Amino acid sequence: MYDVIIIGGGVVGCGTARELMRRKAKVLLLEKTNDICNGQSKANTAIIHGGYDAKPGTLKAKFNVLGNAMFDQLHEELDVPVQWNTSLVVSFDLGDHEALEKLLDQGIQNGVRGELRIIDEQELRRREPNVGREAKEALLVGAGGIVCPYELTEAFAENAAMNGAEFLRNAEVTRINRLDDGRWQVVSAAGTFEARAVVNAAGTYADVINNMVSARKVHIRPRRGEYYILDKKYKNAFHATMFQLPSKMGKGTLIAPTVDGTVLIGPTAEDIDDKEDKRTTAAGLEKALRQAGRTWEHIPTRGFITTFSGLRATGDTGDFILGEAEDAPLFFNCCAIESPGLSSAPAIAKWTAEQVTERLGLEENPNFDPIRKAIPKFREMTNEERQAAIAADPDFGKIVCRCETVTEAEIREAIRRPVGARDVDGVKRRTRAGMGRCQAGFCTPRTVEILAEELGISPLEVTKFGGDSKLLQGYLFEEGKHHA
Numbered sequence: 207m208y209d210v211i212i213i214g215g216g217v218v219g220c221g222t223a224r225e226l227m228r229r230k231a232k233v234l235l236l237e238k239t240n241d242i243c244n245g246q247s248k249a250n251t252a253i254i255h256g257g258y259d260a261k262p263g264t265l266k267a268k269f270n271v272l273g274n275a276m277f278d279q280l281h282e283e284l285d286v287p288v289q290w291n292t293s294l295v296v297s298f299d300l301g302d303h304e305a306l307e308k309l310l311d312q313g314i315q316n317g318v319r320g321e322l323r324i325i326d327e328q329e330l331r332r333r334e335p336n337v338g339r340e341a342k343e344a345l346l347v348g349a350g351g352i353v354c355p356y357e358l359t360e361a362f363a364e365n366a367a368m369n370g371a372e373f374l375r376n377a378e379v380t381r382i383n384r385l386d387d388g389r390w391q392v393v394s395a396a397g398t399f400e401a402r403a404v405v406n407a408a409g410t411y412a413d414v415i416n417n418m419v420s421a422r423k424v425h426i427r428p429r430r431g432e433y434y435i436l437d438k439k440y441k442n443a444f445h446a447t448m449f450q451l452p453s454k455m456g457k458g459t460l461i462a463p464t465v466d467g468t469v470l471i472g473p474t475a476e477d478i479d480d481k482e483d484k485r486t487t488a489a490g491l492e493k494a495l496r497q498a499g500r501t502w503e504h505i506p507t508r509g510f511i512t513t514f515s516g517l518r519a520t521g522d523t524g525d526f527i528l529g530e531a532e533d534a535p536l537f538f539n540c541c542a543i544e545s546p547g548l549s550s551a552p553a554i555a556k557w558t559a560e561q562v563t564e565r566l567g568l569e570e571n572p573n574f575d576p577i578r579k580a581i582p583k584f585r586e587m588t589n590e591e592r593q594a595a596i597a598a599d600p601d602f603g604k605i606v607c608r609c610e611t612v613t614e615a616e617i618r619e620a621i622r623r624p625v626g627a628r629d630v631d632g633v634k635r636r637t638r639a640g641m642g643r644c645q646a647g648f649c650t651p652r653t654v655e656i657l658a659e660e661l662g663i664s665p666l667e668v669t670k671f672g673g674d675s676k677l678l679q680g681y682l683f684e685e686g687k688h689h690a
């Protein structure tokens with residue numbers, strides 16, 4: 207019997223689990239896939255939006271601005287990389303000045319913190335010398351930043367688990383029943399559990415979960431966004447996150463530096479019907495490139511290391527759907543959390559936990575420890591630090607991923623941590639092994655061996671991302687004597 211069951215291990219679900227651990231509460235998080243951070247939270251632009259974009263008065267506007275203000279503290283407490291690199295919304299036509307003014311006004315109304323002003327072409331080019339010839343002026347948003355979305359989600363989960371929250375993966379929720387005494391019974395692939403309250407943070411499936419218990423139906427249509435990732439070699443091409451002012455030419459695409467030094471080109475926005483269709487398409491990528499070419503005229507396409515897509519949980523109200531469902535007591539929605547959902551997640555998590563606390567009468571947990579340390583990054587260490595790390599643990603002396611300089615010690619720790627990695631992609635998100643230029647060409651075999659050793663399974667059982675995604679088919683020679 208739990209106080210709270212959270213459905214969905216994205217940034218919102220994991221953030222809510224952590225916030226709930228500030229109280230004396232028995233919390234279980236159920237995640238459908240083989241790992242946390244497998245939905246929208248792993249495939250997005252990683253921007254901490256300033257908060258100028260959402261319509262004043264909406265939940266998006268409110269939680270974006272509140273969430274944005276929480277990232278410095280999260281950086282301190284959870285050791286998650288955050289950079290305040292500013293956002294620039296570029297216009298390509300002086301006739302669009304009024305539209306920029308409107309965004310500025312909207313930002314002021316929403317309470318966007320920090321510097322918020324329109325800059326002219328001269329200042330724009332001084333700040334960003336590579337900006338395209340057509341660029342005319344821009345809205346500068348000082349509160350625009352970037353974060354590592356996987357590390358944030360994992361840090362939330364690790365810290366929640368350190369403080370007592372339980373996590374189950376491969377635990378797809380298939381049914382929710384309300385028992386006679388008012389408790390919720392949650393039926394999942396990992397077992398049936400009971401709780402006093404349920405939090406629905408199921409991303410693109412949050413409508414399905416809501417519709418299991420509430421007559422007030424919600425509909426989420428996935429909106430796919432496709433991207434290119436550009437090699438770290440181009441990390442200094444742009445300093446700010448470069449938006450395009452929405453115009454009659456479309457919403458535009460972004461040039462988005464990441465905290466890891468790569469650059470994202472995208473995303474597109476295409477409504478689709480299949481909640482699992484995460485393909486990238488030639489047409490989508492071509493569109494992303496063409497549109498982004500206005501901001502950066504000579505995008506070095508030879509520097510692309512891979513492509514990916516993410517599905518936004520676009521609801522039919524245009525806003526987040528938050529709070530206790532009217533006709534389902536103690537069932538709390540975090541539904542239709544599309545962009546700016548990553549920026550808003552810390553505030554959504556805090557608010558949702560407060561709602562649950564109030565309704566359940568939970569007490570403060572005096573033992574809550576908000577501190578979580580990141581896995582030490584060999585690539586960021588000085589030579590002296592490297593020597594000390596190797597002396598303490600010789601596995602720091604074994605480089606597994608050459609592109610990103612990730613050591614065996616980091617990979618082992620990523621697996622051993624609370625809510626640790628269970629598959630190759632999980633190791634990748636936690637350490638960056640396989641995220642570099644060769645895209646896991648060299649490190650996969652060793653990562654598989656380490657996963658097998660740490661998890662006590664055969665290399666043949668190791669998967670890329672759970673389910674049937676096994677990487678190895680069998681042994682070429684006698685089992686156990688030769689490599690798989």
Ligand SMILES: Cc1cc2nc3c(=O)[nH]c(=O)nc-3n(C[C@H](O)[C@H](O)[C@H](O)COP(=O)(O)OP(=O)(O)OC[C@H]3O[C@@H](n4cnc5c(N)ncnc54)[C@H](O)[C@@H]3O)c2cc1C
Pocket residue numbers: 213214215216217218219236237238239242243244245246247248249250251252253254255377378379380407408409410411412415430431432473515516517518519540543544545546547548549550
């Ligand atoms: C292309 C794109 C770009 C974006 N860019 C930005 C940006 O730059 N800045 C920003 O602020 N926001 C951005 N967003 C939005 C942001 O990524 C999301 O709002 C945020 O990640 C939502 O987190 P979540 O936890 O609600 O959902 P998710 O991360 O999708 O997590 C939901 C989880 O629920 C699980 N689940 C689903 N069904 C079940 C079930 N039945 N049982 C158990 N578990 C289940 C899923 O497997 C998943 O792990 C972007 C989104 C996309 C797709």
